[in-house]
Amino acid sequence: MVSEDSNGGPVGPSPSCPDCQAALDATGRDAVSFLLVDSLTVPVVGCEVHLEQFRLLCGLTADETAKLLSHRPAGGIQCPGCRRADQTLEHPVVQIGHGVAAVLACETHESDVIERFQAGLQARGQLPDGRPL
Numbered sequence: 001m002v003s004e005d006s007n008g009g010p011v012g013p014s015p016s017c018p019d020c021q022a023a024l025d026a027t028g029r030d031a032v033s034f035l036l037v038d039s040l041t042v043p044v045v046g047c048e049v050h051l052e053q054f055r056l057l058c059g060l061t062a063d064e065t066a067k068l069l070s071h072r073p074a075g076g077i078q079c080p081g082c083r084r085a086d087q088t089l090e091h092p093v094v095q096i097g098h099g100v101a102a103v104l105a106c107e108t109h110e111s112d113v114i115e116r117f118q119a120g121l122q123a124r125g126q127l128p129d130g131r132p133l
Ligand SMILES: [Zn+2]
Pocket: 017, 018, 019, 020, 021, 046, 047, 048, 049, 050, 098, 099, 100
């Protein structure tokens, strides 16, 4: 009986992209970008390249083009939970190619964004651990 995962894939988020890792390490400072998709404004962390891929995927199933801001949007973040989210420690991280994107939102909006991301992946017919986009 085989009961040990001797050769499984990575369990936690461990980007092989050094820029993503650096961005994750810097969470809470200037590393945060803001993903605008439909009515959502969600703080996200990752390197430029992988956040751009994240944006594209989240935007695939959106009504309007998703946008990525490197600064806090003029109107601010509408949701108070998302506004405080960067002060809490646990946030989901999605894998994008060999990089990652961390979603620093409240629970509701984290799952909203991740659902969009997964819908985008399915629309493309690609898996998160597949080759880079
Ligand atoms: Zn990256």
